[in-house]
Each structure stands twice: as structure tokens, then as C-alpha cells.
Amino acid sequence: MDQSTSPHQSSILRDGAKAAWPICLGYFPIGLALGVLAQQAGLPWWAMALMSVLVFAGSAQFICVAMLAASSSIPAIIFTTLVVNLRHTLMSSALAVYLSGINRKFLAVFSYGVTDESFAVNMTQFKSGHWDRWRALVVNQLANSVWLVATITGTLVGQFVPQGAFGIDYALTGMFICLLVFQLQGRIYILTGLLAGLISVIWYLIIPGDSYIVGASVCAATLGYFLKRYYRSNK
Amino acid sequence: MTFSDYMILFCGMGLVTYLPRALPLIYLAHKQLPQWLVDWLSLIPVAILSALLFPSLFADSANRSLSLGKPEFLVAIPTLIFALKTRSLGGTVLVGMVLYWLAGFYI
Numbered sequence: 462m463d464q465s466t467s468p469h470q471s472s473i474l475r476d477g478a479k480a481a482w483p484i485c486l487g488y489f490p491i492g493l494a495l496g497v498l499a500q501q502a503g504l505p506w507w508a509m510a511l512m513s514v515l516v517f518a519g520s521a522q523f524i525c526v527a528m529l530a531a532s533s534s535i536p537a538i539i540f541t542t543l544v545v546n547l548r549h550t551l552m553s554s555a556l557a558v559y560l561s562g563i564n565r566k567f568l569a570v571f572s573y574g575v576t577d578e579s580f581a582v583n584m585t586q587f588k589s590g591h592w593d594r595w596r597a598l599v600v601n602q603l604a605n606s607v608w609l610v611a612t613i614t615g616t617l618v619g620q621f622v623p624q625g626a627f628g629i630d631y632a633l634t635g636m637f638i639c640l641l642v643f644q645l646q647g648r649i650y651i652l653t654g655l656l657a658g659l660i661s662v663i664w665y666l667i668i669p670g671d672s673y674i675v676g677a678s679v680c681a682a683t684l685g686y687f688l689k690r691y692y693r694s695n696k
Numbered sequence: 697m698t699f700s701d702y703m704i705l706f707c708g709m710g711l712v713t714y715l716p717r718a719l720p721l722i723y724l725a726h727k728q729l730p731q732w733l734v735d736w737l738s739l740i741p742v743a744i745l746s747a748l749l750f751p752s753l754f755a756d757s758a759n760r761s762l763s764l765g766k767p768e769f770l771v772a773i774p775t776l777i778f779a780l781k782t783r784s785l786g787g788t789v790l791v792g793m794v795l796y797w798l799a800g801f802y803i
Contacts, residue, residue, distance in 0.1 A: 483789045508702045515710035525709060529697075535705045543712035548744070550716045555740040557724035565722050572718035577748060584741045628797030631771065635792025637749045638772060639779040642788075644742040657743040658750035665751040666760060677747040682739040689735070 477599025480586055484578045484600070485607040487633035488519075492608050495522055496615015502530035506616040513609045517573065520671070521545045522612075548675045552580040559587040563594055574601025578633065581640045588643075649692075653685030767799045 521542040586592035661677035756763040775792040
């Protein structure tokens with residue numbers, strides 16, 4: 462353990478849990494829904510458990526279940542998973558700035574839990590300065606545990622759970638809105654966010670599939686980068 | 697499908713899920729990143745969050761068409777204001793949930 466981390470394991474767990482709870486709240490209904498669909502597609506609970514452990518990737522798992530229900534081939538499902546998850550290369554690259562020089566063994570373990578949600582929460586925390594890799598790992602693994610429990614529960618009892626109770630379907634949207642607010646630390650960030658939003662909607666409407674996430678992010682960040690340089694050189 | 701079919705499928709999916717997460721992190725964390733890349737990467741979180749969020753607020757996922765005035769968007773406005781004023785993640789999540797729940801009764 463390096464010097465920058467607190468030696469108190471309980472405080473690491475507590476801080477991690479405090480940061481992770483909105484993810485967990487949001488994962489539960491989504492995981493349940495996935496479990497219900499999987500059960501309807503004929504997956505036994507242990508297959509769902511196996512998938513949530515080996516493939517911790519919500520949207521790819523939904524697509525896999527839909528493709529299994531449509532009797533798609535195994536190579537086709539694996540290829541689709543690769544395409545859907547390519548966006549995480551971008552997130553891992555951004556995380557590398559805060560995890561530079563950390564031993565590869567830790568990074569190999571940490572990478573397993575990089576999702577849209579854990580990325581957003583951990584980046585916000587790293588940027589605030591009061592964060593370290595162990596707390597970030599707790600966020601990843603807590604989210605993973607809840608996901609595992611929720612998806613298995615879905616296959617077992619999901620059909621008895623009422624849909625949309627207490628607006629819980631909005632938990633992740635609410636979390637993304639607030640994390641977006643945390644990121645708006647200057648005009649260039651607001652501009653980049655608006656550009657990404659505009660491009661992503663247009664891309665989403667025109668091009669099928671999930672490429673809009675990576676496409677819009679790369680376009681907007683690049684435009685934002687050049688705008689920033691342009692303003693700097695004209696000052 | 698048999699157990700071994702599931703194993704082959706999930707191991708394959710797991711591999712193509714893990715590698716895009718692990719390779720950039722393990723490679724880039726041990727490189728001296730040029731300043732332009734650090735600057736560019738600093739804009740990635742805000743861009744990704746917006747790209748994940750906006751289509752769910754302004755587009756209908758069933759037939760991929762533009763949809764203005766969705767409850768998701770209407771609820772997002774007070775939720776955004778709450779987030780700007782309080783900067784509380786937990787509070788924003790709860791406010792968004794309650795408003796969305798209530799919106800379900802009226803919209």
C-alpha cells in the first residue's frame with residue numbers, strides 16, 4: 462500500500478460506499494429487469510450469475526439476452542459485445558491520468574470494474590482531490606456486487622416486482638445529471654458538454670447501434686480542445 | 697444451451713469486455729502522457745456524460761426518433777437546478793426519482 466492511501470480500511474470502505482450508493486440504487490432495478498428478461502429467454506439463474514461475473518457490462522448483457530432469445534450465434538454475440546464495449550477504451554484512457562505509475566497487477570484488477578457509472582463517479586472524486594485508487598476500487602466492486610445480486614434476483618423473483626416503483630428507473634439519470642454538473646468547471650467544459658449532447662442526439666437519430674457515445678464524445682472533446690487552444694492563443 | 701456453451705459464450709464476451717478496459721489503462725498509466733493528450737482527456741468525462749444523457753432525454757428509444765417534452769427531460773430541468781444549487785449527488789438522485797415517480801401519475 463502506498464503512502465497516499467489511508468491505512469484505515471474501514472474509512473476506505475465507508476468513503477467508497479458513500480460514493481457508490483447512487484450507482485447501487487440505479488443498478489438494482491436495471492439488474493432486476495435484465496434478470497427477468499434472461500429468465501424469459503430461457504437462461505437459468507446460474508447462467509445469469511456466470512454472465513454477471515464474467516461480463517460485468519449492463520448494456521452488452523441486455524443485448525446478449527435479446528440475441529440469445531433470437532437464437533443468434535455465439536460469435537455474433539461476442540462481436541456485438543466488443544463493439545458495444547469499445548467506449549470503455551476512452552474511459553480507461555481518461556482514468557490513466559489519475560492512476561499513473563500504479564503497479565500493473567492493481568490496474569489489471571481495477572480494469573474489471575470500469576463501467577459508465579463507476580467511471581463517472583470515480584473521475585468526479587479523483588478530480589476533487591480527495592480520492593485514491595483503493596476507494597475507487599471499492600466503488601467498482603460494490604457496484605459489481607449489487608449488479609450480481611440484482612441480476613440473479615431478477616431471474617428468480619423478478620416477475621413479481623412492480624415496474625417503475627418510486628421512480629427508481631430515474632436513479633442513474635439523476636446521477637448522471639449531477640455528475641455532469643460537477644464536471645462543468647468553466648466555459649470550455651460547458652461548451653464541450655453541449656456539443657457532445659447535440660452531436661450525440663443527431664448521431665443517435667441517424668446511425669443505428671451504440672457508436673453515438675464514442676463518436677459524439679471524441680468529436681466534442683476534440684472540438685473543445687481546439688476551441689480552448691484558439692481562445693488561449695488569441696488572448 | 698449446455699453449460700459449456702454458456703462458458704464459451706461468456707468467456708468470449710468477458711474477454712472482449714475486459715481488454716478494452718484493461719489495455720489502455722495498463723499501457724497509458726506507465727507512459728509520460730503528452731500535455732495535449734492530458735488536456736484532451738480532461739474533456740472526455742463531460743463529453744461522455746453528455747453523450748450518455750442527452751439521447752435519453754431528447755429521443756425515443758423505441759423507434760429512435762426525436763421526442764421533445766419527454767417526462768425524462770421535463771424532470772431533468774428541476775433535477776438539474778437542484779444539482780446546481782446544492783451540488784449534492786445523493787439529494788439529486790432522490791429528487792430526480794421522486795419527481796419522475798410523480799410525473800408518472802400526471803403525464
